[in-house]
Amino acid sequence: MTQLNVLKTYKIYIGGQFPRTESGRYYTLKDIKGNPIANVCQSSKKDIRNAVQAARKAVGSWSERSAFNRGQILYRIAEMLEGRKAQFIEELTQQGQSMESAKHEIEKSIDRIVYYAGWCDKYQQILSSVNPVNSSHFNFSVAEPTGVVGILAESSTGLIGLISQMMPVIAGGNTAVLIASEVLPLCSISFAEVLETSDLPSGVVNILTGSAEEMLPTLAEHMDVNAIFLSNVDKEMEKSTQLSAIDNLKRVSVKNDDWTQDTAQGISFISSFQELKTTWHPIEQIGGAMSSY
Amino acid sequence: MTAQKNQFSEVPFSPTIDKVGVEERVSRFQTRSIKGPSKMQGLSMVLSMIDLTTLEGKDTPNKVRQMCYKAQHLHDVYEGLPTVAAVCVYPSMVSFAREALKDSTIKIASVSTAFPSGQAPFEVKKMDTQFAIDAGADEIDMVISRGKFLAGEHEFVFDEIAAIKEICGSKRLKVILETGELATLDQVRRASDIAIHAGADFIKTSTGKIQPAATMQVTYAMLMAIRDHFDRTGKMVGMKPAGGISTSKLALHNLVMVNEILGEAWLTNEWFRFGASSLANDVLMQYMKQVTGKYQSADYFTID
Numbered sequence A: 001m002t003q004l005n006v007l008k009t010y011k012i013y014i015g016g017q018f019p020r021t022e023s024g025r026y027y028t029l030k031d032i033k034g035n036p037i038a039n040v041c042q043s044s045k046k047d048i049r050n051a052v053q054a055a056r057k058a059v060g061s062w063s064e065r066s067a068f069n070r071g072q073i074l075y076r077i078a079e080m081l082e083g084r085k086a087q088f089i090e091e092l093t094q095q096g097q098s099m100e101s102a103k104h105e106i107e108k109s110i111d112r113i114v115y116y117a118g119w120c121d122k123y124q125q126i127l128s129s130v131n132p133v134n135s136s137h138f139n140f141s142v143a144e145p146t147g148v149v150g151i152l153a154e155s156s157t158g159l160i161g162l163i164s165q166m167m168p169v170i171a172g173g174n175t176a177v178l179i180a181s182e183v184l185p186l187c188s189i190s191f192a193e194v195l196e197t198s199d200l201p202s203g204v205v206n207i208l209t210g211s212a213e214e215m216l217p218t219l220a221e222h223m224d225v226n227a228i229f230l231s232n233v234d235k236e237m238e239k240s241t242q243l244s245a246i247d248n249l250k251r252v253s254v255k256n257d258d259w260t261q262d263t264a265q266g267i268s269f270i271s272s273f274q275e276l277k278t279t280w281h282p283i284e285q286i287g288g289a290m291s292s293y
Numbered sequence B: 001m002t003a004q005k006n007q008f009s010e011v012p013f014s015p016t017i018d019k020v021g022v023e024e025r026v027s028r029f030q031t032r033s034i035k036g037p038s039k040m041q042g043l044s045m046v047l048s049m050i051d052l053t054t055l056e057g058k059d060t061p062n063k064v065r066q067m068c069y070k071a072q073h074l075h076d077v078y079e080g081l082p083t084v085a086a087v088c089v090y091p092s093m094v095s096f097a098r099e100a101l102k103d104s105t106i107k108i109a110s111v112s113t114a115f116p117s118g119q120a121p122f123e124v125k126k127m128d129t130q131f132a133i134d135a136g137a138d139e140i141d142m143v144i145s146r147g148k149f150l151a152g153e154h155e156f157v158f159d160e161i162a163a164i165k166e167i168c169g170s171k172r173l174k175v176i177l178e179t180g181e182l183a184t185l186d187q188v189r190r191a192s193d194i195a196i197h198a199g200a201d202f203i204k205t206s207t208g209k210i211q212p213a214a215t216m217q218v219t220y221a222m223l224m225a226i227r228d229h230f231d232r233t234g235k236m237v238g239m240k241p242a243g244g245i246s247t248s249k250l251a252l253h254n255l256v257m258v259n260e261i262l263g264e265a266w267l268t269n270e271w272f273r274f275g276a277s278s279l280a281n282d283v284l285m286q287y288m289k290q291v292t293g294k295y296q297s298a299d300y301f302t303i304d
Helices: A045-064 A067-083 A083-092 A099-119 A123-127 A160-171 A186-196 A212-221 A236-246 A267-271 B019-028 B035-050 B061-072 B092-099 B121-133 B146-150 B154-168 B186-200 B216-233 B248-263 B281-294
Strands: A026-030 A036-041 A130-132 A135-146 A147-153 A174-178 A206-209 A227-230 A251-254 A276-283 B050-053 B087-088 B107-112 B139-143 B172-176 B203-205 B238-240 B275-276
Touching: A036 A123, A036 A186, A045 A135, A045 A147, A045 A174, A045 A206, A045 A212, A067 A160, A067 A186, A083 A099, A083 A174, A083 A186, A099 A160, A099 A267, A099 B087, A123 A135, A123 A276, A135 B087, A160 A174, A160 A186, A160 A267, A174 A212, A186 A206, A212 A236, A212 A276, A236 A251, A236 A276, A236 B019, B019 B216, B019 B248, B035 B050, B035 B248, B035 B281, B050 B061, B050 B281, B061 B087, B061 B092, B061 B146, B087 B092, B092 B107, B092 B121, B107 B275, B121 B139, B121 B154, B139 B154, B146 B154, B146 B186, B154 B172, B154 B186, B172 B238, B186 B216, B216 B238, B216 B248, B248 B281, B275 B281
Parallel strands: A147 A174, A147 A227, A174 A206, A227 A251, B050 B087, B050 B275, B087 B107, B107 B139, B139 B172, B172 B203, B203 B238
Antiparallel strands: A026 A036, A130 A135, A135 A276
């Protein structure tokens, strides 16, 4: 007896739930031979609104978690992804990639998550400083997360791009709203399932599929989004995003790296979404002695 | 007022309520989509109907002063917004509110009768009310004795409301039924009828201390009591849902319901109020979204 092939419905990921898009729209993804693979949500402005709301709600508890615990959770994500390798390889090849390159991409992705898991309790020591000042103050700067970060996932890769962009953002205590690659969306939603089973609190990462052209302006204009992360977009889109981001002085970070390379990782990706807070703490200066802290 | 004093025996028979029917009807109000200019007008109307409320053990004179300032300056960045209808505070805070609001048109509502439980001797409740009025309250929000009501002593509840109304004189009296403790819509309807006949100028759902508070089902049942009273006597009674209404959407759905059950005459802050502490900011954010086309952030609005 032949069994009817059950196609998976790819839904979006908001606040730890997998709803359909509020707009009810979808687009059909096809493989290279033109056969339909899946129906994917074509998210709307209102999904952006809901996702930002969920991300904002998650900022407090996520940023206040101990750095070590954030690292544990990121490591857990890598573990969960490891166990589902085969599914991701299948999806990548379905979307037109060779088996070998798919394998390479998933392995790189897992490594990258482990890499940023390690950074969670270390970047703070490197970015923060004690500053020399010419008065009776203990002056120090500490890195604090920027807040809600809107990410447009790099569109030419299905997995490594979105992971390389998402991990430094959440490792630094931010929460994220991510717009997946429109042409290669499958892994983004499967990865959302990985996140959901990895102790990552609801709302820390929210993933939407659909048209970047339609959703990015809304995200860039949103007053409750604190930074935007773009990768390999054309100059036109970069400029219009910069303009939309003006009203609340969002940081717009553009990284045009080849994400499969080992050079496309580092503390600079974390520090792009950190704010330095400097404190002037009065101290007692005891005549001629060394600083008294 | 004292000339024609109502009797408990005159409270009409309260019809039983079909809960399934109410839910069906209410769900239809919630499918209305209000957009564009109507939404702007609706939001502006909601703002003008808010009783900005702080009823917490940790209230201080400065918290009340700050809230009174907010009541008058909702969002100064944008011109042409209305002020809220009233501020709602504890009796001990009324004098500070009076001082802060001076001769502004914003009313001061004071809760009384041992809010929120109502578990105090009758004499204390009367003194509580008199104290609030002497301190300068324009409106009194009293709670009914739910324990007595549930024990079947409806006449006791009626007499209490009537006595407080007498103290209020020309000040408007809102009667809080605390529907979350009344268990069924039938009881809500009975309590509404009793309150209306005992002299309530407004009936109010909840104290905000008990969940569930102002659900649309409960508000619907109370609006029907007002409606029936109006049909019978031609006298208007106001409605104030309070507690749990914190989003613009829900507030607009409430307005739709009021309009369709009671009619346009009730769509003014003289006859309809929202008791809320965090609703104002959500409405302001929605309003500014309409004005600017951009989703707003709480960072740029006042802290409640």
